Amino acid sequence: MTALREGSPRIVRREDYAPPAYWIDSVDLTFDLDPAKTRVLNRMRVRRNPDVPAQPLRLDGEELNLARVLVNGQGTSFKMDGGQLVLEALPEGTEPFELEIFTTCCPEKNTQLMGLYVSQGTFFTQCEAEGFRRITYFLDRPDVMATYTVTLRADKAKYPVLLSNGNLVDSGDLDGGRHYARWEDPHRKPCYLFALVAGKLVCRSQPIISRSGTEHLLQIYVRQADLDKTEHAMQSLMAAIAWDETRFGLPLDLQRFMIVATSDFNMGAMENKGLNIFNTKFVLANPATATDTDYANIESVVAHEYFHNWTGNRVTCRDWFQLSLKEGLTVFRDQEFSQDMAGSPSARAVKRIEDVRVLRTAQFPEDAGPMAHPVRPDQYAEINNFYTVTVYEKGAEVVRMMQTLVGREGFARGLKLYFERHDGQAVTCDDFAQAMADANPDSPLAQHLEAFKRWYAQAGTPRVRAQGQFDPERGTYTLTLRQSCPPTPGQPTKAPFVIPVAMGLLDHQGHALPGTERLVVLHEPETTVVFEGMDAAPVPSLLRGFSAPVILEHDLSDDELLVLLAHDTDPFNRWEAGQQLALRRALAAVRAAGPVHEPLDGAFLEAMRAVLRHPALDAAFKELVLTLPAETYIAEQLDEVDPQRIHAVREAMRRQLAHALHDDWVWAYEQHKDNGAYRPDAFSAGRRALTGLALHMLCLAARDNGNPVWPGKTYQRFKDATNMTDRYQALSALVTAGHELGQRALAQFHDRFHAEELVLDKWFALQAGAPDRDGDALPRVQALLQHPDFNLRNPNRARSLISTFCHANPAGLHRADGAGYAFWRDRVLEIDAFNPQVAARLARALDRWRKLAEPYRSAARAAIEAVAAHEGLSTDVREVVSRALAD
Ligand code: TRP
Ligand code: ZN
Numbered sequence: 001m002t003a004l005r006e007g008s009p010r011i012v013r014r015e016d017y018a019p020p021a022y023w024i025d026s027v028d029l030t031f032d033l034d035p036a037k038t039r040v041l042n043r044m045r046v047r048r049n050p051d052v053p054a055q056p057l058r059l060d061g062e063e064l065n066l067a068r069v070l071v072n073g074q075g076t077s078f079k080m081d082g083g084q085l086v087l088e089a090l091p092e093g094t095e096p097f098e099l100e101i102f103t104t105c106c107p108e109k110n111t112q113l114m115g116l117y118v119s120q121g122t123f124f125t126q127c128e129a130e131g132f133r134r135i136t137y138f139l140d141r142p143d144v145m146a147t148y149t150v151t152l153r154a155d156k157a158k159y160p161v162l163l164s165n166g167n168l169v170d171s172g173d174l175d176g177g178r179h180y181a182r183w184e185d186p187h188r189k190p191c192y193l194f195a196l197v198a199g200k201l202v203c204r205s206q207p208i209i210s211r212s213g214t215e216h217l218l219q220i221y222v223r224q225a226d227l228d229k230t231e232h233a234m235q236s237l238m239a240a241i242a243w244d245e246t247r248f249g250l251p252l253d254l255q256r257f258m259i260v261a262t263s264d265f266n267m268g269a270m271e272n273k274g275l276n277i278f279n280t281k282f283v284l285a286n287p288a289t290a291t292d293t294d295y296a297n298i299e300s301v302v303a304h305e306y307f308h309n310w311t312g313n314r315v316t317c318r319d320w321f322q323l324s325l326k327e328g329l330t331v332f333r334d335q336e337f338s339q340d341m342a343g344s345p346s347a348r349a350v351k352r353i354e355d356v357r358v359l360r361t362a363q364f365p366e367d368a369g370p371m372a373h374p375v376r377p378d379q380y381a382e383i384n385n386f387y388t389v390t391v392y393e394k395g396a397e398v399v400r401m402m403q404t405l406v407g408r409e410g411f412a413r414g415l416k417l418y419f420e421r422h423d424g425q426a427v428t429c430d431d432f433a434q435a436m437a438d439a440n441p442d443s444p445l446a447q448h449l450e451a452f453k454r455w456y457a458q459a460g461t462p463r464v465r466a467q468g469q470f471d472p473e474r475g476t477y478t479l480t481l482r483q484s485c486p487p488t489p490g491q492p493t494k495a496p497f498v499i500p501v502a503m504g505l506l507d508h509q510g511h512a513l514p515g516t517e518r519l520v521v522l523h524e525p526e527t528t529v530v531f532e533g534m535d536a537a538p539v540p541s542l543l544r545g546f547s548a549p550v551i552l553e554h555d556l557s558d559d560e561l562l563v564l565l566a567h568d569t570d571p572f573n574r575w576e577a578g579q580q581l582a583l584r585r586a587l588a589a590v591r592a593a594g595p596v597h598e599p600l601d602g603a604f605l606e607a608m609r610a611v612l613r614h615p616a617l618d619a620a621f622k623e624l625v626l627t628l629p630a631e632t633y634i635a636e637q638l639d640e641v642d643p644q645r646i647h648a649v650r651e652a653m654r655r656q657l658a659h660a661l662h663d664d665w666v667w668a669y670e671q672h673k674d675n676g677a678y679r680p681d682a683f684s685a686g687r688r689a690l691t692g693l694a695l696h697m698l699c700l701a702a703r704d705n706g707n708p709v710w711p712g713k714t715y716q717r718f719k720d721a722t723n724m725t726d727r728y729q730a731l732s733a734l735v736t737a738g739h740e741l742g743q744r745a746l747a748q749f750h751d752r753f754h755a756e757e758l759v760l761d762k763w764f765a766l767q768a769g770a771p772d773r774d775g776d777a778l779p780r781v782q783a784l785l786q787h788p789d790f791n792l793r794n795p796n797r798a799r800s801l802i803s804t805f806c807h808a809n810p811a812g813l814h815r816a817d818g819a820g821y822a823f824w825r826d827r828v829l830e831i832d833a834f835n836p837q838v839a840a841r842l843a844r845a846l847d848r849w850r851k852l853a854e855p856y857r858s859a860a861r862a863a864i865e866a867v868a869a870h871e872g873l874s875t876d877v878r879e880v881v882s883r884a885l886a887d
Contacts, residue, residue, distance in 0.1 A: 009381040009875040014321040020139055021052045024146045025096065027191075029136070033154040033198050035108035035118050042103070042136040044146070047096040056088040060133035060140040061103075063115070068102040085137045101137050110134070111793060111834035119264035120223075122199025123159070124277060128270060129320055129383045132191035142190040142317045143426040152198055153180045159198040161221065165189070165273045167255055187253070187273055188424065190316050195272030197221065197260045204230040208238060211245050216252055220283065221260040229284035232295055232680065233259065233302050240303035243337050248415055250310045259283065259302070263757055266795055266837045267387070269301050271308030278305070281758055281796060287678035287723040289759050292688055294724075295680035299341065304334040315419065318426045320383045324375045324456070325429045327387075328395020332403075335396060347682040349571035350620045356546045356572070359397065361633050363389040364551070367461045368636065369847040370883045372488040376429050376456040381879040384837050390459070397549040398455045402433070404500045404519065404547055405452075406440040414439040429456050444498075444521045451523055452498040459488040462497050464522065466554040470537035477505065477531040477538055481522050483550075489886070498523045502547040502570075505531060505538035508560075510567025513538055519547070539563050544570040558584070562607055571621065578611070578625045582653070586634050589649045596648045600656045608657065612664050619672055620686025623693050628653055631810050635851070642853045647811035651771065658701040665701075669694035678723040685725070692729030699737035715741045719748075728762060735770050750789075760789055761800035768804035777812030778820055781805045792831065795838050802827050806845035813845070814852070818859030821846065825863040828877060829870055836874030843867065843880040861885075 025045045032039040048054065062083055069078050071090060079086050091097050110117035115134025116125050125135065133140040150164040156179040162171070166185030173179045201221040208216050218237055220230045237259065244250045254274045265279040282301035285294050311333060312326035335355055339348040366372060366389055373386065375395045380386050403411040414436035421435055433453055437446040445452060462485040469478045481501060485494040498521065505516035516538070520529055531538070539560045543552050556564075564577035581604055589599035611617065611625045631650055635641045658665070672687040672694075695717070698710035714730045721727035731749055734742035746763070753759035768781050784790060784801055791797045806813055806824050813820040824845060832839035849860035867873070868881045 009878055011379050011381055012320075012383070013379045014319070014377070017319050017321075019049060019052055020141065020144050021049055021055045022046050022057050022139065023049055024139055024144050026149070027146045028149045028151075030151040031153065031196065033107075033123055033152060033159060035123075036106060037104050038107055038116060038123075040103050040105065040136050042101045042138070044099045044101075044138075045096045046099045048090075048094045050094045056086050057090060057099075059085040059087070059101075059137035060130070061085055061137040062134045063110075064103040064105055064134070064137065066101070066103050066137070068100070070098075070100040072097050073100070103136055105135065112836065113264055113266050113795070114837070116196070117264070119262045121158070122197065122201065122262070123154075124197055124260070124262050124264075125195050125272075126266065126270060126277065127194050127272070128192040129387075130192075132194055135194075138191055140191055141319065142192055143319065145188040145190050145316070145424075145426065147188050148183075148185045148194060150183045150185075150194075150196065151180060152183075152196060153178055154198050158200070161197070161199060161201045161203075163195075163197040163221070163258060163260065163275055165193070165195055165275050185273060187313070189273050189313065190426065193271070193273045193313055193316075195270070195275040195277055197275065197277065200224075201260065202227055203258075204234055206234055206238065208241065210241070210251055212251060214251070216254065217256045219256065219258045221258060222280075222284065223261075226261065226280070226284050229286045229289065232285045232290075233283045233298055236299040236302040237306060239299075239341060240306040240337060243303070243340060244307060244310070244333075247336070247340070248310075248333075248412055250419075253309070253314070257306075259305075263796065264794055266835070269305045271305040271312055273309070273313050276305045278302075279796065281761070284758060289724055289753070289756050291725040291728055291762075292680055292685035294758075296338070296685070300334045300338050303337045304330055307333045307337070310419070314424065315422045316426045318428050320380075320386070321376055321378070322428050323383075323386060324391045324395035324398070325427065325432055327392045328375060328397075329399050329432065331392050331396035332399040335400075342682045344618075344682075346571055346618045346621055347686075349575075350618070350624060350682065350686070352545060352572055353575050353624050355393070355396075358389070359393050359546075359549060360636075361630050363393050363549070364461050365632065365636055365848060366390055367394070367459060367488070368486070370489065370850075370886065371844065371847055371880065372459040374457050374459045378490070382836075382840070382875045384876055385840055385879050394549055401455070401498075401500055401548055402436050402445055402452075404502070405445040405498075405521070406436060406443040410440040410443060411436070429453075444500075444523075448498045448521070448523050451496065454495055454497055458485065458494045458497070459491055460485045460494065462494075462499065462548075462550045464499060464501065464543070464548075464550045464552050466540065466542055466552065468537075468540055470534060472536075475532065475534050477534045479503075479520075479529045479531070479540060480526065481520065481529075482526045483522055484525075489883070496523060496525050497548075497550075499548045499550060501542060502544040503540060503542045504544065504569070505540055506563060506567060507536065507538060508563060510539075510563050512569050541568050541570055541573045543573075545572045546576075556580075558603065562603070565607055565625075566610065575621070575625055578607070579629055581607070582628050583634065583637065586629065586646075586649055586653060587637055589652070590634065590638065590642075590645055596645070596652045598656055599649055599653050600660070605656070605660045609661055609664050612661060612668055618683070618686055619690040620682065622668075623686065623689040626657070626693060628657075635810070635848070639851065640853050641848070641851045641856075643810040643814035643856065644816075647772070654697075655700060655704065658697040659704070661697070662701055665694040665697045669698065673717075678725075688725045688729065691726070692733065695730060695733040696736060699733045699739055703737045703739065711737070711739045711741050715745060718745050724759070728766075732766055735766055738771070738773055754789065757796070761796050764790070764797065764800040765804045768801045769808050772809065772812040775815060777805070777809055778815065778823060781812070782823070793834065795835070798831065798838060802831075803842055803845075806842060814856050814860075816855055818855070818863070821860050821863035825866050828867055832874050832877045836876035839874065840876035840880050843877050843884075847880075847884060849884065 028043040030041040077089050107116045107118045114131040152162040162181035164183035166183050169184045170182040202224050203219045203221045206218040259276045261278050261280045261283040263280050269278040269282050307330050311329045317325050339351045342348050342351050417439040418435035437449045465482045467480045501520040505513040561577040561581050568574045585599045631646050634646050672691045675684045695714050702710045714733050718730035731745050828843050
């Protein structure tokens with residue numbers, strides 16, 4: 001990243017892929033670790049690639065001080081070219097030669113957190129995507145795979161623990177209070193999976209025996225003070241190992257599997273071979289400091305990184321355009337794992353709804369905005385900008401559609417064939433799809449493979465328009481499905497997608513009509529399905545389980561949606577019907593002229609009451625149904641967006657729900673508030689979620705009627721809570737409602753948890769996301785920037801305050817005076833000066849500026865132009881803002 005701060009960024013194109021001119025078979029690295037000056041001796045066995053015309057060896061490097069280059073032990077001539085080290089006088093022929101490179105670097109000045117850096121006195125590395133070149137000169141590309149031997153030398157007192165990939169083969173003391181450890185990784189790997197850690201850490205160890213009888217050691221390394229927060233991550237890891245063996249027959253291939261947690265990390269976690277490095281946020285939990293959401297995230301991220309061991313590490317990507325090969329597939333696998341862990345059908349549906357909500361609130365906007373790109377992008381300036389919801393979440397939906405088209409068993413067969421063919425290789429998304437199709441030759445996937453692969457090639461969210469026609473004379477119901485896809489940057493027109501539409505029919509009383517469940521595979525612009533033997537017009541339940549990542553348009557009446565909400569056998573579509581009903585009302589109120597009144601009608605409120613009071617539905621499901629569509633999701637439905645109006649409408653809807661269902665919220669609270677000793681399982685987490693929503697509603701109602709009872713009870717619950725979920729929910733209910741007790745509770749919360757970094761992040765985030773009232777959000781956030789606990793350099797802390805405000809508080813950010821945009825501009829530039837990756841993510845908060853109504857639109861544009869005009873912008877941020885401004 002940021003190889004060139006000057007000049008225009010080089011665009012990397014997928015079609016330009018060429019195999020490497022050299023292979024590196026083995027790497028022997030020796031590190032003398034020192035925060036100010038670390039010495040790196042890199043001895044490689046290199047040979048020419050016989051399939052490629054002879055040419056110089058060009059090695060990538062960034063921010064390195066080169067001291068020496070030897071070929072077969074002899075000095076050699078070299079030159080530098082744009083950061084690359086170029087060796088021209090290499091031995092002839094294809095015999096391997098030894099290349100030795102000695103460099104130094106400065107980990108303590110590495111603020112980008114890519115390559116080798118220091119966090120709280122401990123050394124960490126982050127090499128994906130292109131961080132290894134910040135450690136040594138190398139062919140920093142994923143199709144060059146080598147075996148690694150790593151020797152770490154460091155001061156023993158300061159860095160008692162020395163870790164790298166693979167197995168520990170030697171260790172001992174050295175002169176001058178130093179010691180060393182040597183690690184050997186038997187698996188060939190691309191350099192982006194290299195890792196080292198050195199510091200004062202302790203670990204939780206867990207020996208396990210696999211189903212096939214092999215013994216392994218699992219370890220989680222943390223700071224001493226965090227050791228009591230590692231149990232859940234270890235449980236999650238063991239569950240993930242067992243699941244991958246059971247469901248896909250994929251065992252752990254290492255004697256030792258380590259996880260290390262760091263407070264300073266740009267992303268969630270990293271799947272380095274045998275030595276995963278995690279953001280503390282996705283490892284550390286105990287009931288007093290972590291919420292149910294944290295517990296669930298830890299389970300899924302620990303599993304995700306573990307699953308990469310097969311999908312990503314054993315079979316890796318040929319080039320970075322294939323990123324979704326490992327990320328989409330691994331997200332799909334972690335989603336399936338979390339569903340299997342959740343257990344009951346309704347808990348599985350809850351997980352599915354949560355995943356779809358992320359897709360629709362984050363990926364759909366990306367697909368409709370200036371950064372829209374295919375799941376397999378065609379070009380980039382900075383690859384770090386393409387670790388996106390499209391590559392990850394939409395990529396996972398593409399894999400899910402394959403499973404839908406070939407069936408669960410067929411999918412497991414396809415994965416097996418994929419590993420039989422490609423274990424140990426660096427491959428493409430085509431190779432994956434081909435294995436799936438070849439293992440299922442009679443499936444609709446095999447039948448439509450070329451067309452199906454357009455999901456990898458074409459950006460944009462397809463729309464499916466459904467129209468039903470009942471013919472009472474013939475007793476037929478004819479369903480017509482038509483697809484289209486709007487243009488995206490560089491792709492004015494699209495060919496048809498292959499869209500699996502899972503569906504069924506209900507009668508108007510809500511009974512499922514037998515024999516009408518099916519999977520319709522839409523692969524042409526339009527298709528028609530005829531159902532016979534219908535006595536009356538049915539209610540169609542379409543796209544069950546969200547069987548494809550599309551926008552479904554239909555003309556169901558409110559009454560029909562109410563039938564689905566009350567009776568559909570598919571829980572996803574029950575939820576979806578409720579969201580549609582709410583969305584219709586929100587959009588009508590946003591579009592109406594004049595002040596916002598009461599957007600919700602009696603029928604809707606009664607339906608919500610019926611769900612809330614339903615004797616058989618799970619609490620978690622109720623909480624999802626009773627949560628209104630997000631402001632950003634409402635905004636996506638509109639051609640012109642007035643964020644203040646949307647906020648006012650949604651707040652009015654929330655208040656109506658609070659008042660009209662007041663007694664029901666009281667009931668829900670009382671029924672679900674006691675859950676005994678904390679356990680993070682789906683059932684009790686669902687009860688806590690519903691309790692939390694009830695408190696939010698009751699505090700909101702109290703704000704209008706001035707009745708102090710519920711704020712008082714909420715404050716009491718805040719003080720008495722025995723776990724972070726309950727405590728945080730109560731705090732959030734008070735703060736969100738703007739109750740004065742919220743301020744007192746915030747102060748007490750800070751007092752109690754000031755030593756817990758991750759809890760302080762919650763404290764900042766809660767205040768950054770709290771609803772804007774008369775423009776108070778921005779000054780509140782500006783004041784918090786000055787708080788002694790605020791630290792811009794720590795990505796988690798910076799995100800908790802700044803990203804929460806810019807990405808999750810639309811009414812706070814979009815101010816008529818443009819001050820929110822000026823704040824965004826200043827923070828983007830400030831952060832870009834030391835951490836471009838984090839800055840570029842923040843920069844994306846104004847992606848959708850073109851849709852804004854005036855005066856927001858012009859003010860937002862001015863702020864983006866100001867960023868673009870800045871000299872010395874990173875490649876990362878430059879790519880984001882120049883795409884935002886491109887017509
Ligand atoms: N591969 C990581 C994952 O599991 C993503 C990741 C972690 C990453 N750290 C990174 C990507 C730094 C780019 C830069 O999804
Ligand atoms: Zn991943």
